Amino acid sequence: MSTLELAGKHLVLGLSGGIACYKAAELCRALVKAGASVQVVMTEGATHFITPTTMQALSNRPVYVDPWEDRAAADGSNNMPHINLSREADAILIAPASADFMARLLHGRADDLLALLCLARPLARVPLIIAPAMNREMWQHPATQRNVAQLRADGAHVLDVGQGEQACGEVGDGRMLEPEDILADVVAFFQPQSMRGQRVLITAGPTYEAIDPVRGITNRSSGKMGFAIAQAAAEAGAEVTLVSGPVALKTPRHVQRVDVRSAREMLAAVQSHADQADYFVACAAVADWRVDGESERKIKKDGSGDTPALRFVENPDILATIAQSERAESGALYCVGFAAESHDLLKHAQEKRQRKGVPLLVGNIGPDTFGHDHNRLLLVDAQGSMELPEASKLTLARELVAEMARRRAA
Ligand code: CTP
Numbered sequence: 197m198s199t200l201e202l203a204g205k206h207l208v209l210g211l212s213g214g215i216a217c218y219k220a221a222e223l224c225r226a227l228v229k230a231g232a233s234v235q236v237v238m239t240e241g242a243t244h245f246i247t248p249t250t251m252q253a254l255s256n257r258p259v260y261v262d263p264w265e266d267r268a269a270a271d272g273s274n275n276m277p278h279i280n281l282s283r284e285a286d287a288i289l290i291a292p293a294s295a296d297f298m299a300r301l302l303h304g305r306a307d308d309l310l311a312l313l314c315l316a317r318p319l320a321r322v323p324l325i326i327a328p329a330m331n332r333e334m335w336q337h338p339a340t341q342r343n344v345a346q347l348r349a350d351g352a353h354v355l356d357v358g359q360g361e362q363a364c365g366e367v368g369d370g371r372m373l374e375p376e377d378i379l380a381d382v383v384a385f386f387q388p389q390s391m392r393g394q395r396v397l398i399t400a401g402p403t404y405e406a407i408d409p410v411r412g413i414t415n416r417s418s419g420k421m422g423f424a425i426a427q428a429a430a431e432a433g434a435e436v437t438l439v440s441g442p443v444a445l446k447t448p449r450h451v452q453r454v455d456v457r458s459a460r461e462m463l464a465a466v467q468s469h470a471d472q473a474d475y476f477v478a479c480a481a482v483a484d485w486r487v488d489g490e491s492e493r494k495i496k497k498d499g500s501g502d503t504p505a506l507r508f509v510e511n512p513d514i515l516a517t518i519a520q521s522e523r524a525e526s527g528a529l530y531c532v533g534f535a536a537e538s539h540d541l542l543k544h545a546q547e548k549r550q551r552k553g554v555p556l557l558v559g560n561i562g563p564d565t566f567g568h569d570h571n572r573l574l575l576v577d578a579q580g581s582m583e584l585p586e587a588s589k590l591t592l593a594r595e596l597v598a599e600m601a602r603r604r605a606a
Contacts, residue, residue, distance in 0.1 A: 207288070391434035459511035
C-alpha cells in the first residue's frame with residue numbers, strides 16, 4: 197500500500213480494555229505512517245493493557261484518558277475534550293472495541309471520556325468505525341450480535357473480526373483484525389462509493405499453457421494492474437470476483453479470488469460468474485496460443501540433438517466471448533478490455549475496441565509497465581480517448597473504476 201493513503205486525515209483512535217490493545221500500538225504507527233494525524237483516547241481499562249506513554253510516543257500527541265482532567269483549560273480553550281476532540285476528527289476509530297464498550301455505546305452511555313466523545317460527535321460529519329475484539333464465545337453471544345446489529349443501524353461502521361487462535365488459547369471468530377487489515381479498511385472507508393452493491397468480475401495475471409508436466413509457456417504479466425482494479429472496485433463498494441492466473445500477489449481485502457492456470461480454465465471460471473456480474477474487466481494477459489497435445493510425461497532428450505516440434509492451437513478469446521453474450525449486448529454487463537501494445541497505442545486501442553466489441557478499452561505500453569508499480573493509461577471509447585497520466589497502479593485503478601461507473605450510469 198502506498199505510504200500516504202491517509203494524508204490530511206485526522207483520526208481519533210480510541211482504545212477500550214482488551215488484550216488486543218497490544219495491536220493498537222502497531223495500528224497507531226501504521227495510521228501515522230499512512231499520513232494521518234492521530235489523537236489517542238483510552239478508557240481506564242485500556243491503560244491496564246498498554247500504557248498511555250507508549251501510545252503517546254507512537255502518535256506524537258499526549259493521550260486523553262480522564263474526562264475530568266483540565267489540560268485543555270490550560271491552553272485557554274473551553275476544557276471540553278469530549279466536544280473538541282470529536283469536532284476535529286475525520287473519523288473516530290475504536291480499536292480494540294471490547295464487548296463491554298460496544299454495549300455501552302449502544303445505550304448512549306457517557307461514563308468515560310471515550311464513550312462520551314462518541315456520543316457527543318456530530319453524527320452526520322464524524323463517522324464511527326469499530327474494530328471489535330473479544331473471546332469467541334463473547335462474540336457469538338446473542339447480546340453481542342444484537343449490539344453489533346444495532347450499532348450498525350445507528351450508523352456505525354463495524355469492521356469484521358479476525359478468525360483463529362485467541363489470546364485465551366481458544367480458536368474461533370472474535371479476535372481483532374490485524375493492524376494492516378484495519379488500515380486497509382480505513383483507507384477503503386474514505387474512498388467514494390461509486391460501485392456500491394455492484395458485482396465486478398475481473399481477470400488478471402498471465403495464463404500458463406503447459407507443454408509437459410514440468411514445462412510451459414507463459415508471459416511477463418505480474419497481475420498488479422488487475423489486482424489493483426480488484427482492490428479499487430472493492431473499496432468503491434463492489435462485490436468483486438478476481439479470476440487470476442499464476443501470480444505472486446496477496447488477494448486484496450474483501451475480494452473473492454479464483455485461481456486458474458490455462459486460458460481455458462480462465463474462460464470456464466469467467467463464464468461461471470459472468471451471469472451475475474454488472475461489470476467485466478479483462479485485464480489478464482491471456483496466452484493467444486497453447487501447445488497442441490500437451491504431453492502427459494516429461495519430454496526427454498533422446499541424444500540425437502533433435503528438438504521437439506511444438507504445434508500450437510489458438511486459445512479462446514475470453515473477452516470477445518463474454519462481450520458477445522446477450523447480457524453484454526443488452527448493456528446489462530459492461531465490458532472493459534485492455535491492450536498491451538509496444539507502439540501506436542491510440543490506433544491499436546481503437547481498432548481493438550471495435551474488434552472485441554466492448555464499450556471501453558484501456559491501452560498501455562506493455563514493456564513500460566510489466567512488473568512495475570506505476571503505469572499510464574489511455575481510455576478509448578465511442579466518444580474518443582482520455583489519458584490517465586503516470587501514477588501508481590492503485591491510483592490509476594481508482595480513477596478507472598470511477599470512469600467505468602460514470603460511463604455505465606450515462
Ligand atoms: N483477451 C482475452 N482472451 C484472449 C486474448 C485476449 O480475454 N485469448 C483479452 C485481454 O484480457 C485484453 C484484451 O483481450 O483485455 C486484449 O488482448 P491482446 O492480447 O492485447 O489482444 P489480441 O486480441 O490478442 O490482439 P494482438 O495480439 O493483435 O495485440
